[in-house]
Amino acid sequence: MSVLAAETRPKDASTSRVLDVQGLDVRLGRFHLLHDVTFSIDRGERVGLIGESGSGKSLTSLALLGLLPDDAHVSGSIRLAGVGHDLVGARERDLAAIRGRDVAMVFQEPMTALNPTMRVGDQVAEVITIHAGRGGRDKRAARARAVELLDQVGLPDPGDAARAYPHQLSGGQRQRVVVAIALANDPSLLVCDEPTTALDVTVQARVLDLIVRGVSARDAALLFITHDLSVVATVCERVLVMYGGRVVEAGPVTEVFRRPRHRYTQGLLAASDLDSAAAGGRLPTIRGTVPSAGTFPDGCVFRSRCDHATEVCATEPAWAGPDPGNGFACHHPAGAERAS
Amino acid sequence: MLLQILRRTATLVASLVVSSMLVFAFMALLPGDPARVALGVNASEASVAQMRQEFGLDRPLLSQYVSWMAGFIRFDLGTSYVSQVEIAPQIIDRLQVTMWLVVCAMVLALVIAVPLGTVMALRHRKPSGLVLSALSQVGVAVPAFLAGILLITVFAVKLQWLPANGWTPPNEDPVQFLRQLILPVLALGLVQGAVLTRYVRSSILDVQREDYIRTARAKGLGAGRALRRHGFRNAAIPVVTVLALQLATLLIGAVVVERVFVIPGLGSLLLDQVANRDLIFVQDIVMLLVLAVLLVNFVVDLLYLVIDPRLKVAT
Numbered sequence: 217m218s219v220l221a222a223e224t225r226p227k228d229a230s231t232s233r234v235l236d237v238q239g240l241d242v243r244l245g246r247f248h249l250l251h252d253v254t255f256s257i258d259r260g261e262r263v264g265l266i267g268e269s270g271s272g273k274s275l276t277s278l279a280l281l282g283l284l285p286d287d288a289h290v291s292g293s294i295r296l297a298g299v300g301h302d303l304v305g306a307r308e309r310d311l312a313a314i315r316g317r318d319v320a321m322v323f324q325e326p327m328t329a330l331n332p333t334m335r336v337g338d339q340v341a342e343v344i345t346i347h348a349g350r351g352g353r354d355k356r357a358a359r360a361r362a363v364e365l366l367d368q369v370g371l372p373d374p375g376d377a378a379r380a381y382p383h384q385l386s387g388g389q390r391q392r393v394v395v396a397i398a399l400a401n402d403p404s405l406l407v408c409d410e411p412t413t414a415l416d417v418t419v420q421a422r423v424l425d426l427i428v429r430g431v432s433a434r435d436a437a438l439l440f441i442t443h444d445l446s447v448v449a450t451v452c453e454r455v456l457v458m459y460g461g462r463v464v465e466a467g468p469v470t471e472v473f474r475r476p477r478h479r480y481t482q483g484l485l486a487a488s489d490l491d492s493a494a495a496g497g498r499l500p501t502i503r504g505t506v507p508s509a510g511t512f513p514d515g516c517v518f519r520s521r522c523d524h525a526t527e528v529c530a531t532e533p534a535w536a537g538p539d540p541g542n543g544f545a546c547h548h549p550a551g552a553e554r555a556s
Numbered sequence: 557m558l559l560q561i562l563r564r565t566a567t568l569v570a571s572l573v574v575s576s577m578l579v580f581a582f583m584a585l586l587p588g589d590p591a592r593v594a595l596g597v598n599a600s601e602a603s604v605a606q607m608r609q610e611f612g613l614d615r616p617l618l619s620q621y622v623s624w625m626a627g628f629i630r631f632d633l634g635t636s637y638v639s640q641v642e643i644a645p646q647i648i649d650r651l652q653v654t655m656w657l658v659v660c661a662m663v664l665a666l667v668i669a670v671p672l673g674t675v676m677a678l679r680h681r682k683p684s685g686l687v688l689s690a691l692s693q694v695g696v697a698v699p700a701f702l703a704g705i706l707l708i709t710v711f712a713v714k715l716q717w718l719p720a721n722g723w724t725p726p727n728e729d730p731v732q733f734l735r736q737l738i739l740p741v742l743a744l745g746l747v748q749g750a751v752l753t754r755y756v757r758s759s760i761l762d763v764q765r766e767d768y769i770r771t772a773r774a775k776g777l778g779a780g781r782a783l784r785r786h787g788f789r790n791a792a793i794p795v796v797t798v799l800a801l802q803l804a805t806l807l808i809g810a811v812v813v814e815r816v817f818v819i820p821g822l823g824s825l826l827l828d829q830v831a832n833r834d835l836i837f838v839q840d841i842v843m844l845l846v847l848a849v850l851l852v853n854f855v856v857d858l859l860y861l862v863i864d865p866r867l868k869v870a871t
Contacts, residue, residue: 281774283770283773308779309778312778313776314776315776316774320774321774323771328766329767329770330768330771331772331790332768332864332865333789333790333865334789342775346775346777347776383865383866394771397771397775398774
């Protein structure tokens with residue numbers, strides 16, 4: 217029975233890997249924005265991507281959807297389960313066929329992410345009809361399915377909501393609509409870019425719950441981008457820490473948050489540790505600000521803001537760890553003082 | 557929705573009352589006695605006084621205003637001081653000519669601006685987009701009458717493809733009507749098209765940066781389809797505003813272009829009557845132009861309600 221069940225799975229069952237990013241490199245004009253970004257996500261796995269603004273998180277997500285600007289130079293490889301070709305260098309037509317079907321995205325700003333002049337139900341139905349193929353473009357069926365989806369994401373009176381315009385819904389309700397659009401075609405990968413940052417704290421938890429349940433029900437992979445570490449701790453199993461367009465540390469959430477190795481991760485955690493704030497009165501901060509694109513130092517990108525930097529940090533630190541999904545890149549990792 | 561329409565109608569009526577008072581006040585403030593002007597300096601005091609009485613010019617200003625307005629509402633515009641002919645039929649006659657010019661020029665402007673502005677927006681970083689942008693900038697800088705003279709020089713005098721001027725009603729000789737219509741419509745429409753192109757361009761550029769276009773792309777729409785299905789309607793909102801202003805500009809621009817092309821439109825009529833010092837006539841034409849501009853704006857306000865659902869509930 218179980219063998220049968222495995223065989224009838226729609227997506228490639230021989231491997232559970234959904235997303236495989238290898239050496240992703242993005243240049244825009246004279247700016248080198250992403251350096252050798254490597255990570256993978258398995259089916260049903262929820263991975264957090266954290267870092268300050270300007271660290272390359274959103275750019276990574278746009279690369280996964282093939283939505284980088286036309287003049288960006290991209291190298292490396294992005295493979296998605298069920299897609300026979302590399303997303304890097306693919307034709308726009310092929311990428312458009314994947315977007316909204318195999319990989320979907322929830323954006324940060326629910327207030328502006330929906331078309332103000334189109335009824336909500338039509339906006340949900342559209343993503344269904346786009347990918348339905350020639351035979352299945354039944355608008356009425358798509359609209360009925362849209363109402364079902366709006367019901368699933370917990371909108372009260374989904375029939376009325378489908379006929380509403382975005383401005384008639386609250387921020388939280390709009391984000392539910394965006395989630396409904398993203399999940400409409402049961403994507404194998406859902407990318408969420410700060411989906412709750414713009415929402416009231418009380419609404420945040422409910423939308424997070426909605427995303428996690430939606431992803432679990434579909435056994436989809438989730439890449440969750442945020443700078444809110446507590447959200448990562450609740451939602452994700454693994455975490456990637458980005459700084460200066462590189463992944464500087466990666467590993468299981470419990471491990472990385474309990475024993476950070478990279479000095480940047482350590483700084484991020486200290487800056488959001490409310491217990492230490494209660495003791496000292498003020499939160500510790502990472503000194504300085506994130507350099508603007510193209511002005512990161514060579515060698516270790518964090519050395520201009522790191523209290524532990526020495527001459528050796530002018531050379532690029534190698535990845536220390538068993539695999540790209542677990543390890544860090546730092547010459548003076550935290551927790552190594554006693555050893556040296 | 558109904559409340560919105562009522563509110564806009566009230567605004568229209570109020571604007572009409574205020575602007576009619578202004579038009580009337582300007583005319584009343586002009587130095588010179590209309591009756592004296594009409595009869596000439598050699599007329600006797602008695603005949604001037606008789607004319608003043610005949611046209612009600614001896615009555616207080618307020619009562620003159622009220623009877624003028626009462627007539628205007630019934631479209632009974634009275635008779636001219638100078639030529640002693642009925643004013644309303646003449647205006648209607650001339651208005652038909654001007655409407656052909658204005659409507660055709662507006663359509664031409666739209667036909668130019670929408671595709672060209674879109675292409676310019678989509679290629680705004682490429683050389684072809686910059687060339688188009690520079691060309692439209694030149695178009696913006698050329699006044700309609702100059703465009704008219706240039707067009708006559710090239711197409712009528714040098715190439716002799718089209719008549720340089722004149723007007724034939726469409727029911728008399730449709731071919732000649734079209735031949736004579738082309739150059740004045742080009743003169744008016746090209747310039748307005750150039751202006752409108754720039755607004756279409758910036759409007760599309762703005763819309764393309766919107767999050768909902770990114771959402772549309774993320775759904776799997778190509779850039780072109782995302783713009784067509786989600787961008788155009790939103791981009792139309794500011795463009796419609798400009799369109800309304802341009803219709804007003806076209807009405808006024810027609811005054812000059814009709815002169816250049818010797819077309820018997822409302823504009824030439826206005827200039828003729830100014831030259832004749834026929835104040836009542838001028839006053840009626842000016843008020844009619846004001847009415848046209850206000851009506852256009854009223855219609856545009858209603859159009860907003862159709863395009864932008866957010867306005868239906870706005871208070």
